[in-house]
Amino acid sequence: MTFSLVARCAETGMFGVAVSSSSPAVAARCAYARAGVGAVSSQNVTDPTLGPLALDLMEGGMSAAQAVAQVQAQGRFIEYRQVLVVDAAGRTAIHSGPNSLGIFTEAHGTDVVAAGNMLQNEGVPQAIVTAFEQAEGHLGDRLIAAMRAGLTAGGEMGPVHSAGMKLVDKVAWPVADLRCDWTEDCPVENIATAWEVYKPQLDAYVQRALDPREAPSYGVPGDE
Structure with missing residues (x-):
């Protein structure tokens, strides 16, 4: 009931996750990322413990493939889970259990891996990676752009209702964590609109956290 990608920016070292689903609040359960470590999407009959586990394993020195192998060894009911991982070197790995729902498949690229379940067709993940x-x-x-391409390629078997995008950079918290937990419209486009608003302000929000004395003003009432 989900399609997603995890990715690394080779130029900046930033990590990101984007995900959409017919289920509500998908990003609350599926999207995980840690600055300097990697990004994970844990989906399909989701076990929310697997994302932090994979990140802990990579922070401890494992590659994406090693972390996924350990998740397979430690995870409960792992035959129902899909776990996508990208590590600090841009290496990717994925586990798709045989009990994943409907059409489930994956695609790997440079610094990116995409996968989904209950898909309209097997080409959706490759369309995401290519975009x-x-x-x-x-x-x-x-x-x-990748999530839009996934929708254009067919997306999920039914309509999607929630989406999210998480970005991590050089600080201990996500520098962007945008979510649409439910809509009858397109949740990916809702996230895209939120990103258009948030992107120009991203650096300022980080600066305000690090040292508000140097933070720019946005002219809100009472802010002089």
Whole structure:
């Protein structure tokens, strides 16, 4: 009931996850990323413990493939899970359990891996990867382009209702964590609109956290 990608920006070292689903609040359960470590999407009958586990394993020195192998060894009911991983070197790995729902498949690229379940067709993940690799600009822009391509290629078997995008950079918290938890419209486009608003302010929000004395003003009432 989900399609997603995890990716690394080779120029900046930033990591990102983007995900969409017919289920509500998909990003709350599926999207995980840690600055300097990697990004994970844990989906299909989701076990939310697997994302942090994979990140802990990579932070401890494992590659993406080693982390996925350990997740397979430690995870409960792993035959129902899909776990996508990209590590600090841009290496990718994925586990898709045989009990994943409907059409489930995956595609790997440079610094990116995509996968889904209950897909309209087997070509959706490759369309996501191709769009990510062809897109330019900020990692967030490339993730949005990839998710749009996934929808254009067929997306999920039914209509999607939620989506999310998470970005991590050099600080301990996500520098962007945008979510649409439910809509009858297109949740990917809702995230794209939110990103258009948030992107120009991203650096300022980080600066405000690090040292508000140097933060720019946005002219809100009472802010002089």
